[in-house]
Each structure stands twice: as C-alpha cells, then as structure tokens.
Amino acid sequence: MASTPELLPYQRIREDLFRPLSGISRAYALTTAVAFVVGAAGLIAWGYQLRRGMGVTGLGRPVFWGFYIVDFVFWIGISHAGTLISAILRLTNAAWRKPVTRAAEAITVFALMIGGMFPIIHLGRAWLFYWLLPYPNSRLLWPNFRSPLLWDLTAIVTYMTGSVIYLYLPLIPDMAQLAEHNTPWRRKFYRALSLGWTGSDRQWHALERAMKLMACLILAVAVSVHTVVAWDFAMALAPMWHSTIFGPYFVAGAIFSGIAALILVMAALRKVLRLESYLTRRHFDNLARLLLLMSLLWLYFTVSENLTVWYGNDPKEMAVFGARTRAHYAPYFWTMVVLNFVIPFVVLGIRRLRTIANTAIAAGCVVVGMWLERFVIVVPTLANPRLASASGSYAPTWVEGAITAATFAAMVMLYMIFSKLFPIIAVWEFKPHEQEDE
Amino acid sequence: MEHRWGMAIDLDRCTGCEACVVACHAENNLPVSNPEQAAEGRTAHWIRVDRYYQGEFPDVKVKYMPVLCQQCDNAPCEPVCPVYATYHNPEGLNVQVYNRCVGTFYCANNCPYTVRYFNWFAPEWPEPLELQHNPDVAVRMGGVMEKCTFCIQRIKRAKEDAAQEKRPLADGEVQPACVQSCPAEAMVFGDLDDPQSKVSRLAANGRATRLLEELGTKPKVFYLERAK
Amino acid sequence: MDRRGFFRILSATSAGALAGGCGRNSEKLIPLLVPDHEIVPGEEQWHPAVCTECGAGCGTLVRVMEAVRTVERNGEQVRQPIAAVKKVEGNPLDPVSGGRLCARGQATVQALYHPDRLRGPMKRTGDRGQAQFAAITWDEALALASDAIAKARAVNPGGIVALTRPLLSNRSLALQRFMEALGAPPPVVCSIADLAVERKAAEMAFGWKGLPVYDLANANFALGVGADFLGGWASPVYYARQFGNFRQGRREVRGTLVQAESRLSITAASADRWLPLRPGSEPQFLAAVGRMLLDLRLARNPEHLPPAVLSAFQSADVRANLASCGLPENRVRDLVQALGESEAPLVLGGASIVQTNSLAAIVASHCVNLMLGNVGRKGGVLPPAGPPSAGFSGSPAHEAMKGARVVLLDAVNPAYTLPPASGVLDALSRAGMVIGLSGFVDDSSAFADLLLPAHHALESELAVVPAVSPQPAVSIGMPFVEPLYDTRAPETVFSGLARSLKLEYQPVTSKEVVEPFLSAGTSFEDAARQGGAWSGSSKSSQAKSGGQAIDFAAAAFDGDATYPMQFQPYLSLQFHDGRGSNLPWLQELPDPASSAIWGLPVEIDPATAKMLRVANGDIVRVQSPHGGIDAPAYIHPGAVPGVVSMAVGDGHAHYGRFASGRGANPLSILAPVWEKSTGALALGATRVRLARVGSRRDWIQFSAPDREERDFGHR
Numbered sequence A: 001m002a003s004t005p006e007l008l009p010y011q012r013i014r015e016d017l018f019r020p021l022s023g024i025s026r027a028y029a030l031t032t033a034v035a036f037v038v039g040a041a042g043l044i045a046w047g048y049q050l051r052r053g054m055g056v057t058g059l060g061r062p063v064f065w066g067f068y069i070v071d072f073v074f075w076i077g078i079s080h081a082g083t084l085i086s087a088i089l090r091l092t093n094a095a096w097r098k099p100v101t102r103a104a105e106a107i108t109v110f111a112l113m114i115g116g117m118f119p120i121i122h123l124g125r126a127w128l129f130y131w132l133l134p135y136p137n138s139r140l141l142w143p144n145f146r147s148p149l150l151w152d153l154t155a156i157v158t159y160m161t162g163s164v165i166y167l168y169l170p171l172i173p174d175m176a177q178l179a180e181h182n183t184p185w186r187r188k189f190y191r192a193l194s195l196g197w198t199g200s201d202r203q204w205h206a207l208e209r210a211m212k213l214m215a216c217l218i219l220a221v222a223v224s225v226h227t228v229v230a231w232d233f234a235m236a237l238a239p240m241w242h243s244t245i246f247g248p249y250f251v252a253g254a255i256f257s258g259i260a261a262l263i264l265v266m267a268a269l270r271k272v273l274r275l276e277s278y279l280t281r282r283h284f285d286n287l288a289r290l291l292l293l294m295s296l297l298w299l300y301f302t303v304s305e306n307l308t309v310w311y312g313n314d315p316k317e318m319a320v321f322g323a324r325t326r327a328h329y330a331p332y333f334w335t336m337v338v339l340n341f342v343i344p345f346v347v348l349g350i351r352r353l354r355t356i357a358n359t360a361i362a363a364g365c366v367v368v369g370m371w372l373e374r375f376v377i378v379v380p381t382l383a384n385p386r387l388a389s390a391s392g393s394y395a396p397t398w399v400e401g402a403i404t405a406a407t408f409a410a411m412v413m414l415y416m417i418f419s420k421l422f423p424i425i426a427v428w429e430f431k432p433h434e435q436e437d438e
Numbered sequence B: 001m002e003h004r005w006g007m008a009i010d011l012d013r014c015t016g017c018e019a020c021v022v023a024c025h026a027e028n029n030l031p032v033s034n035p036e037q038a039a040e041g042r043t044a045h046w047i048r049v050d051r052y053y054q055g056e057f058p059d060v061k062v063k064y065m066p067v068l069c070q071q072c073d074n075a076p077c078e079p080v081c082p083v084y085a086t087y088h089n090p091e092g093l094n095v096q097v098y099n100r101c102v103g104t105f106y107c108a109n110n111c112p113y114t115v116r117y118f119n120w121f122a123p124e125w126p127e128p129l130e131l132q133h134n135p136d137v138a139v140r141m142g143g144v145m146e147k148c149t150f151c152i153q154r155i156k157r158a159k160e161d162a163a164q165e166k167r168p169l170a171d172g173e174v175q176p177a178c179v180q181s182c183p184a185e186a187m188v189f190g191d192l193d194d195p196q197s198k199v200s201r202l203a204a205n206g207r208a209t210r211l212l213e214e215l216g217t218k219p220k221v222f223y224l225e226r227a228k
Numbered sequence C: 001m002d003r004r005g006f007f008r009i010l011s012a013t014s015a016g017a018l019a020g021g022c023g024r025n026s027e028k029l030i031p032l033l034v035p036d037h038e039i040v041p042g043e044e045q046w047h048p049a050v051c052t053e054c055g056a057g058c059g060t061l062v063r064v065m066e067a068v069r070t071v072e073r074n075g076e077q078v079r080q081p082i083a084a085v086k087k088v089e090g091n092p093l094d095p096v097s098g099g100r101l102c103a104r105g106q107a108t109v110q111a112l113y114h115p116d117r118l119r120g121p122m123k124r125t126g127d128r129g130q131a132q133f134a135a136i137t138w139d140e141a142l143a144l145a146s147d148a149i150a151k152a153r154a155v156n157p158g159g160i161v162a163l164t165r166p167l168l169s170n171r172s173l174a175l176q177r178f179m180e181a182l183g184a185p186p187p188v189v190c191s192i193a194d195l196a197v198e199r200k201a202a203e204m205a206f207g208w209k210g211l212p213v214y215d216l217a218n219a220n221f222a223l224g225v226g227a228d229f230l231g232g233w234a235s236p237v238y239y240a241r242q243f244g245n246f247r248q249g250r251r252e253v254r255g256t257l258v259q260a261e262s263r264l265s266i267t268a269a270s271a272d273r274w275l276p277l278r279p280g281s282e283p284q285f286l287a288a289v290g291r292m293l294l295d296l297r298l299a300r301n302p303e304h305l306p307p308a309v310l311s312a313f314q315s316a317d318v319r320a321n322l323a324s325c326g327l328p329e330n331r332v333r334d335l336v337q338a339l340g341e342s343e344a345p346l347v348l349g350g351a352s353i354v355q356t357n358s359l360a361a362i363v364a365s366h367c368v369n370l371m372l373g374n375v376g377r378k379g380g381v382l383p384p385a386g387p388p389s390a391g392f393s394g395s396p397a398h399e400a401m402k403g404a405r406v407v408l409l410d411a412v413n414p415a416y417t418l419p420p421a422s423g424v425l426d427a428l429s430r431a432g433m434v435i436g437l438s439g440f441v442d443d444s445s446a447f448a449d450l451l452l453p454a455h456h457a458l459e460s461e462l463a464v465v466p467a468v469s470p471q472p473a474v475s476i477g478m479p480f481v482e483p484l485y486d487t488r489a490p491e492t493v494f495s496g497l498a499r500s501l502k503l504e505y506q507p508v509t510s511k512e513v514v515e516p517f518l519s520a521g522t523s524f525e526d527a528a529r530q531g532g533a534w535s536g537s538s539k540s541s542q543a544k545s546g547g548q549a550i551d552f553a554a555a556a557f558d559g560d561a562t563y564p565m566q567f568q569p570y571l572s573l574q575f576h577d578g579r580g581s582n583l584p585w586l587q588e589l590p591d592p593a594s595s596a597i598w599g600l601p602v603e604i605d606p607a608t609a610k611m612l613r614v615a616n617g618d619i620v621r622v623q624s625p626h627g628g629i630d631a632p633a634y635i636h637p638g639a640v641p642g643v644v645s646m647a648v649g650d651g652h653a654h655y656g657r658f659a660s661g662r663g664a665n666p667l668s669i670l671a672p673v674w675e676k677s678t679g680a681l682a683l684g685a686t687r688v689r690l691a692r693v694g695s696r697r698d699w700i701q702f703s704a705p706d707r708e709e710r711d712f713g714h715r
C-alpha cells in the first residue's frame, strides 16, 4: 500500500519540502508578528503578577487552582500528540505515517515547553521554583519526593529530554542534506547539528535502532507522564479528584487532544506550505478515524467517572457532581460533552462528512472541549470542599486570560520558526533506494 | 516527644460569639483585608465559626462550630508539600515554615477542612495599626501559605517559664489566644499524652467526636456535641 | 482564677521593679527569623485596665511591649521605640470578665492605633455636618469652649446640655459634677444600649436601683424573654460565662434554656428551644406563662405577689394571648410545666429590642420569678450588688437638645443613634455651639464646632462600675502607655474649663469612685494594682415588691396598613450600637446570622422573599413613614414571617475609612416613638414596607451556604 507522495520523483519531493525553508511570505510574517504581540502581552501580564502577587488572579479560598493548572494539564495533554502517535505508527510500521510524524513530534516538544511553564507561573513565589529541584545546597535541603509535584517534575523533565532526542534523531539525515549547498550560516548550522552524518550503512542501522528504541521508551514515558499529572489530583483527598480512573482517563484524554491538535497543525501546514500532495485526504481520514475512536473512549471514561459518583451518592462528591452537571458549572460541562463527543461523533462518524475541512473543525472542537474538560475537573471540586461552609467560586482575571492566550501564541510562533529551520516532513524517508524496514 | 497538644471544643457551651476569632487576629498578626479582597475570598481567619441552619421555621435550629486547623496526626497537607514547608513537629503540631514555602497551594487543596490561608499580596497595615503586632509571631510575606499554629509561640513561652522555675508544665498553663478568650469557656487546650489533663478527659467524653474523622486524618481537635 | 493569670498579675505589679525586664532572665531577644524591622526587644508586661466598649465594664489585662513608631520630626522620618499595646485580654480577678473578653473588647486596641484617630483639638471650618476642621492648640480650643459656655451660662445655664453614655465611671462623674458646677441640668444619657427600661422595671418590681443579676450558672431551667443576653445585652461576657457553666459546668445537671424572642438571636440560636414571638407580644406571652403556672398549681408562692398583679395574671386569657404571640398553646404548655417543676427555674426578661410595652414585659418577668420563688435565691434573680449606682437622667436626648446653646458630646453619637425624625439633626445644627469629645470624627462630631479629642480608654485613668456584677465591683485602669497624640482626658478638660470659668469645681479622682468598694485594709493602690476592687459579699437589699398592677397592653406601632411589616433594628455582636464599625477586625467578623462581612444585610423571611422575588444579595428598599434605606437582602431561614430585622452598625456618614459610607443605618428610618416611662427609643415600634429595587449587588458573605447538606442548586 503505497501512499501518493511515494509516487513523486525524489527530486521534486526534495524541492517541495526544502522550499518553505527559504523566503518569508507576507502571511508568514503577519502570523508570526501577531503571535509575537500576544505572547509579549502574556509576558507583561506575568511580570505584573510577579510584582503585585498572586492576588491579581481570580484565585482565592477555596479555589486555589484555576486557569494555570488547567492550562498545565491541557498542554501536557497536547504534548501527547506527537510522540505517542508517531511512536505507535512507527512501531506498527504504518507507511502512511511518513509525512505526519515530524509535525507531531514537533508539537510534543513545544507543548511540553509551554506546559512546563505553568507549574512555575502558578507559584506564589515563582522566583524560588528551583527549590523544587533536588540540587545540593549549603542548607542540605532536599525536596519532598513524597509530593506528587516532585513526581510531576521528574516525569516531565524525562519526557522533555526523550521527546527532544526523539525529534532530533530523524532530523539528522535531512540536516545533512541541507548542509550540502546552502547559505553559509545555514551550512554551518546544519553541519554542526547533523553530527557528521555521512549516510553510511552503519549510521543508517544505528539511527534505525536508536529510533526504534526511543519509540518504545517514549511510549512508556508518555503514558507515565500523564498518569502522574492525573495523580496530582487523584492523590488528593478532594471529592471527585480522589479517583482510581484518573490515570487512564487523563492518558486517553491526552491522546485525544493530541490527535486533535495534530490534525489542526497538519491542516494549517497543508495550506500555508502548500503540501496538498503530501498531506493527503488519506492522512486526514486515518487520523479522523483515530480521533473518532478516542472520542468514544473518552466518552466511556467520562461516563464511568460520573456514573459511579452519581450512583455512589456520597454527599460530598454529589455536591461536586451537582455543581458540574446541574448548577454553576453545568454550561461548561455540557459544552464539553458536545464538543468532545456529539460533534466529532456526527462529523467523523458519517463518511460523507469526513472531509479534510470538517475533520479540522471537529479537531478544533475537541481541542476546546478538552480544555474545558480540565477546567471542569479542576475547579468545581475546589469550589465545593468537604465542609459546606468553606464553599466558594472562581472567576479568572485578565492576567490569567492574557497568559493563557499567550501560550497559544507561543505555540504558533515556535512552530513558525521551526518550519523555517527544518523540513516539516522527513525528506529522507522518501528516498527511494533507502531501505524501508519492511 | 514531650507533649502531644490537643484541643477540645464543647459545642454545648459555644455561643457563636466569635471572640476566639478576634483573639486569633490579635495574637497572630493576621493581615486585615478590605472589601475588594474579601469579596474574592481572601480574608485570613485561622479560626472561623461555621454556622448552619437546621430545620424550618418555627423549628429552626442553628449550629455554630469553630473550625481551626485540626492539627491532624495524619495530616493530608504534609506529604503533598514539595519543599517540606509544612511538616509535623515532635509535639505533633502541623507547623508551617513561611521562609520555605514557595506557594504551590497544594496543601490548601488537600486540607479537607479548608483551614489554610494564603498571602495573596504582601500584607499592609495602615499606620499606625502595625504598632499592635505581636513580636513573638513573624509577619508573613506575600506568596506564602499560613494557618493556625496552635499558638506555638505561647507554648514556647510557657515552657520557658516552667524551665525558668525548674518545674514541669502544669495542665492549662498553655492557653492559645482563642482558648484564653472564650467567654463560654467552650475551648480547652492541653496535653493529650497526659491522661489526667482536662483535654484528655474531655476527649474521652461520650459527646466527643472529631471532624471528618472518617477520612483517617486523626485530628487533635475534639468536638463535644451539643447534648440533646 | 488560673495560675497563669496569677503570674501575669505579678509581672504586671512588679512591673516597676523589673525595669527593662531583667526580672525574667529568659526573655525573647529575637523572635524566630522575623524580618529585622520587626525585631522588638523588651519583656512583655501585663497591666490591668477596663473595657469601655460597652456598659458592662469588663476588667481587662493588657499586654504591653515595645514597638517602633515612625514619627515626622522636623521634616524627616524618625524611628522611635515606644511601649505599645499588643493584646487585650480579660482580668482573671474581675468577677465580670473572669479573664475572658468579647470580640469588641479585644478589638479596642485597633481603636487605639486607628489610622483615622484625631491627632489633637480642632475647629470647624466648613458647614455643620461637613466634617471640615482645622487643627488648633488646646489653649485656643479651651478658650473658645469656655467663653461659649460662659455666654450660654449668662443667659440661662439650662441651655447647656451634655449627652453621655451609660457607663458609670470617674469620667461620667466628672461630667456630672461639671454640669452641677455650671448650674446646668445633669448629663443626659443618649444611647440605644442603656437598658433604661430594665432598670426601671427592677425598681418597680423590687425597688432595686440598677440592673438585676441573673444567677444563670446555678439555674436548671431558664426561660429567656426578649433578652439577647449572649449578644448585645447587659453584660455579654458575664452572661456567656454564666451560660457555659449553666450548660456544662455542673456534673449532675445540664441547664435547659428556652428563649422566647422575636428574632433568632445568638441567644435563641444557643437555646435548646426557640419560641418565635411576634414583636411586642412579650407581655402577653408572660401573662400566659404566669396564668399557666397558676393553673398548673406550679406557682410556689403566689402570695408573694401584690394582689393587683395576681389578678392581672389570673384574668389573662392563655389561648388569646398566645395567639397574639403567634404561638400554638401546645408548644408552650409543656415548657411552662418544665419551668414550674424545675428545682431552679429562672426567667430572664429584657428588652433587647425596646417596644412601647417593654416595661410591662420585664415587670411581668419579675413577677413570674416571684411566683417561682427564686428572687434573691441561688440560681434566681439577685439584686444589683454594691452601692446603688447614681442613675442616669432619662429625658430623651433630642428633647434635651432642643434650643440648647451649648451641646457637649461625651462619647455619644446622637446623629447616628437617634432617628432623624426625632429632629436630632437640626437640633445639632441649630445649637449655639457643639463640642465633641470623641476620639474620632463620627456622624455627630461632624456637626461640632470644636473637637476636644479624648484619650483612648487604654491611655486614661479610669474607674468603672460594671452594669452587672455578682458582687460589689469597680474596675480600675491606670495609664501605662503614653498617649499617642495630643489628646486629653475629658476630666482634665472639665477642670481646665472650670478653672477658666472660675467655677466651684472639685475635680473627680478615680480614688473617690473606688473608695466605697474597698474592703477593710485594702488601699486604692492595692486595688489599682490588681485592676479593681471586688469586695466578696454582696450587701443584698431584700426585694420589696413595688405593688402596682401591670397592664398587659399591646405594643403600639407607627405606620398604617400600607406598611405591612414590622421592623426591628438590633444591637449587633460586632458593632454594638454602631461604635464598633470603624474597626477592621470587626468589619471582617462574619455576622452570626448571615455570615456577611464588610457590610450588613436586612434579614427577610423566606415567604416574604419569595413574594417579592428577592434572592440573597438583591438590594431591597426598606421604607417607613419616616424614610427609606437600601440594603442587600439576606433570606434568613429563622426570620419571623412579616418581621424585618437589621443589625445596627452600618451607614455612618463619618466614622473613619473603614466605616464611612458603608451600608445603611436602620435607625435612620425609625419613627420617633419612645417608651413612656423612660424615654428610651422604641427600636421595634416602626412598620415598614419592602420593595426589590435592585439588580443583584455582590455583597460579601464569608460563608455562603446556610445548610450543611448541599443540594444540586448550590452554586
């Protein structure tokens, strides 16, 4: 089963995929500029928060966690796009994956960079974040490894390292090619990064083995990372957080949102970089099926989470359940259900409707829906603590809004830059004489 | 350990007068908020008097319940702190090292009693209100978590006094500010390890219960329920 | 008294000896890692003092340590160490406070260090009520005051009026003597918390001068009627202590409290049973109780009752009376039975919310106590201890002020506590000269021509006779901190004025106030050192019944049928008569009924709220024939249908940054209706109508849920 790109002459492929690296279109410049402005606004907001104090947020007692933690979980979730998908596809040798993998792996790295910021942004004394790091210091002070936050830190740092390597390895052969004839500084740049790749059989074998190995490792890490993120909540005694289902629930949700993000990014690249002949209907169709599958899985988890609580009818948990489904937070909850299940199920379930545009729309819904899911998990529980008299509510401020918006801008900007430095599709994988590991 | 401090609160005596609340403010340099911050749920009350209505008119009853840090022996707030800023001291107190706190809020989320309070801004006192500050208690900086300490500074003082006079600490000699103030004498503080102490005897009383006991947090605050 | 208290008194008394605190060689040099600007050397000292936040006059112990104050000295900021008050606690030796204090008593230190305290004497520069003043020197101030007084005196000494508070002390005595020396009428008490009706009733029923003392701690079954004795009534701390022991202080008995009141006050909330009364039906209720006791043959010695009174009870129609109270008979009968059968029954009658017929109610309560034979007995009603306190003159303050040439305001705030309908405001604006002695610019001092700010109580020498005390008692406070500002004790102001007016004026010393209380062999100094004089035994004057008949008249209300609801402002736990509302600690103290902070709501019953489509926090207009106020609504699960209640404390035109302009003053819409015999303002005699005016304004509730079990509707 060969996919369309394989039929094109390799020269053509090379040109198509290397072309975007040079020259800057107006659209490109504009997008990057906008992203930069929004990002800068976010930085200013954060600076303001650091100077005045956490009081500039909408947080309070009892809702001590809000947008920042929601964003954190959301972005870590998005990061599962890449690695997981590309790893799964690599290991299952789905040939159609070729044009998809790098875009996905890039998302992972950027989403992690962004998500990793939030645990710092939400600190009351952010400038002291390094106290969470186990570094030798004069006071012989060590962080507390019993705290899920430390597990988080460990998991995310590991995942970050892994993902970078995992993105980097398949870049090497392409960078070696790019180093051949190119502007002087780029030549230096790519030569340095391609670590003296000559394309010898030994190197090819090493690379293949390395990538296989990383694929296995990264899978394990990715699963563990989002499980640990889930445990930030599940380890707490709070009603509707203290749940055994959270690990898998969060991992499923992560992959779900990850695929959605990947679809969005691919649709964008396809338009912006004119990659219609590489990112074809077929790729989107396959990803759409995956998304549909995950949507069903997500529904299954969501139902079993809420049904058990409702049936169990524990008053403390019912207070949260009620707030989620019938009272203050019901609009968020039901919108989430529509965006994460109803729309994808209809649009992607009916073959006729499963066009690239519609798939992208469904994916967009899921991305928003999954952000809402995190919100619905984090806030209502805190707003309805065990002692009724301590109940409260939460309304975010412009600071939290600006910082949240900025993270999306950051994603765009990073992606824009990346697409100028590296081919967004692995070129060498199309090299005809190159041994496909069938 | 030398002592195991605990408290008993007799709800049959408590009138809901909230003298204990002001006592704590005065003793522990709690920052005064303002309407704007209060509206965001940002007042600091290390002890609060929860009030619930029961039944319908004309048979309405009111339940007043002073809630402070329960000084759990098995405190959910402790393991989650990534920097050991909140930990268990040898006398069973759940203590807070402000210097060490980085403000993750995790302890507050994991306190089933929601008795932890955060410094959302660097606290300010319009001059000359700060003249009243208790020098035995540190003024907390912005960005750190705080909560009831069982008036650890008073415990320390009482011990010093006793040490000075080369005598053991007497029962009832340590009185946290709230306990000291309570007009109805509803609160009793003392050493749970001393079976003779008033608090131990009250804790053994048939009316004694502990808040959210079912969670296994092993609180050291005992509530004596209103007799029927 | 506990040993700790004992040690403290020692440390306080030997304070002089241990200069700089070398007496206690373990002394905290530097507290645990406090920032440097907080380092405070020096040993703590405990000094006895008196609380003057209300008439109860609790004896206090005050913790003093050094603090660093930044003062402006010729242009630059200088840091100057001073002895500062850190905490106010009860004096364990004092029979009233017994070492405990209420919220307001402890918060008084914030009045001492309040940022908006008057720094020195001032002269009016703007119009009356505008509160624009310019600083002047004491000499100028006293000169202005004395010739204003001299002029007035020349015309007619009767034109000089002093309004004062119901607190018997060397200060009030000095004022009395000053007025005497001027040949002016005695000071007039201007307060909604002076318990004049209670005093009058005790005199009528028992011939007692002063407030009766209820020995609650030794009673087995108590029936409270209209007296919120755990809230803002006669002596909150004393009765809270009594209540604690009444409930759990005795091994064999647990006291049972039934509270009959038109509000679910904290007393009613703490009671075992609350009987919601219709406002003003207290006399009918007590008549029914008396009649039932007689019918049940549980009146132990009816013969103690004057025949007229007895027949009044006998002619009471139980069913009709209880109907007018809004109570079904069966709810009451078993309680009366229990009361009558109890070994130590007690009826606490009072008028926390004064009605036109409150006197009858309280007299009736005393008569029921006579029936139960507990008067003067353990666990019963005891006569006021000690020498009969010189009573306060009762003529209503607004009357007294009419046509006054000079008005002296001594720690009173008539512009706030008297309804405008009484004409108090133009009395204040018309008066020749208004002199304010308050430490703050409040609603009334805003009208003053001269502000002669008094020291804070903690800076003054005070000898206070508590309103209620089990034994003859006077609490003494000697100044132990330097006055923070250029203020003066009113006593000194009076002597100063007397001097420049060349009056026959003998300055009052606290010594002479204390003398009658000193037991043999103790000197004033001894008393001052321990914070008061409390002679052990009470010279109990035996009750001799007043004998006149009671008429159980129904209460009179102002406002016709277009004002369907009854309105009752009440003394709040936090702010008392409004004097507490300038203190942030108290503003931040959740209201015991609604849990509101930084602002008080109107309390409305659920049915009325439903009818008006009002939700918690909606703004409602409370309209009386005499004015209207807007305030957030609190739908009170325990509010008596058709009765609207509101705590007093908000709605100050002027009272410092924490109180000015916050909320509405319920007193401001009251009808000028007075309890006949005493001239006390009838707080509960005004009818109102309600309307929802407003979009939901976010009021601040410390804790929103009313119920422990949250339904799905919550949030």
Ligand SMILES: Nc1nc2c(c(=O)[nH]1)N[C@H]1C(S)=C(S)[C@@H](COP(=O)(O)OP(=O)(O)OC[C@H]3O[C@@H](n4cnc5c(=O)[nH]c(N)nc54)[C@H](O)[C@@H]3O)O[C@H]1N2
Pocket (backbone or CB within 6 Å): B096, B097, B098, B099, B160, C025, C026, C027, C028, C029, C030, C031, C032, C033
């Ligand atoms: N939360 C928190 N706890 C901490 C620390 C922290 O940073 N945060 N820091 C820790 C550290 S590093 C330290 S060193 C300890 C300090 O803890 P402590 O040793 O308790 O230090 P202080 O409380 O400053 O002083 C102890 C007592 O010594 C008494 N004292 C002062 N001078 C004399 C004297 O001349 N003779 C005698 N007999 N007594 C005297 C004072 O009354 C004071 O109460 O706290 C430790 N505990």
Ligand SMILES: Nc1nc2c(c(=O)[nH]1)N[C@H]1C(S)=C(S)[C@@H](COP(=O)(O)OP(=O)(O)OC[C@H]3O[C@@H](n4cnc5c(=O)[nH]c(N)nc54)[C@H](O)[C@@H]3O)O[C@H]1N2
Pocket (backbone or CB within 6 Å): A131, A137, A139, A141, B099, B100, C030, C031, C032, C033, C034, C035, C036, C039
């Ligand atoms: N005002 C005052 N001064 C004192 C004392 C006092 O009681 N009061 N005590 C004296 C005594 S006994 C001592 S030991 C010294 C102690 O003086 P310091 O050594 O200054 O002790 P701290 O102020 O507790 O800690 C210093 C800083 O370490 C930070 N910190 C906490 N955890 C970490 C971490 O993991 N990494 C890093 N890099 N920093 C961390 C705290 O936030 C604090 O700001 O102070 C002395 N000086």
Ligand code: SF4
Pocket (backbone or CB within 6 Å): B013, B014, B015, B016, B017, B018, B019, B020, B021, B049, B066, B181, B182, B183, B184, B185, B186, B187
């Ligand atoms: S002071 Fe005592 S009586 Fe008053 S609320 Fe607190 S515990 Fe209850």
Ligand code: SF4
Pocket (backbone or CB within 6 Å): B068, B069, B070, B071, B072, B075, B076, B077, B078, B094, B110, B111, B112, B113, B114, B115, B116, B147, B217
């Ligand atoms: S009550 Fe809350 S803060 Fe206090 S020890 Fe228990 S868990 Fe920690």
Ligand code: SF4
Pocket (backbone or CB within 6 Å): B080, B081, B082, B083, B084, B085, B086, B100, B101, B102, B103, B104, B105, B106, B107, B108, B144, B145
């Ligand atoms: S807020 Fe402070 S004390 Fe609480 S967990 Fe975070 S670091 Fe620890």
Ligand code: SF4
Pocket (backbone or CB within 6 Å): B023, B024, B025, B027, B028, B046, B047, B068, B069, B147, B148, B149, B150, B151, B176, B177, B178, B179
């Ligand atoms: S024990 Fe001390 S710190 Fe805790 S609530 Fe009472 S007064 Fe406040």
Ligand code: SF4
Pocket (backbone or CB within 6 Å): C051, C052, C053, C054, C055, C056, C057, C058, C101, C102, C103, C104, C105, C106, C235, C236, C237
């Ligand atoms: S009862 Fe009155 S006198 Fe006693 S402490 Fe409270 S305010 Fe002060």
Ligand SMILES: [Mo]
Pocket (backbone or CB within 6 Å): none
């Ligand atoms: Mo130290």
